Amino acid sequence: MLFELIILFFSIPSGLFIAWLARDELIDGRKYFKALFIFSLILTVFIGNEIILLTSGFIAISAWISLLKSYDSSWAIIRKI
Secondary structure, three states: OHHHHHHHHOHHHHHHHHHHHOHHHOOOOHHHHHHHHHHHHHHHHHOOOHHHHHHHHHHHHHHHHHHHHHOOOOOOOOOOO
16 A cells, blocks of 8 residues: 555656656647546546556656646747747
């Protein structure tokens, strides 16, 4: 139980790190982050397997953080072509 909570806790810094690495792609990828979040949230709720539950929970938290950061104007950068 404690190990699973530690794994889910590490999804927060990894979501922030992924959002920081892809700052110029956050605005364009909002619909994909929404779809990824909804799909992984559905898997988290309806699947009883512990490994799939942890994996989809990790993905849901990371995608949610990236989605929230895409609306932050000081974090997301518009791509300059």
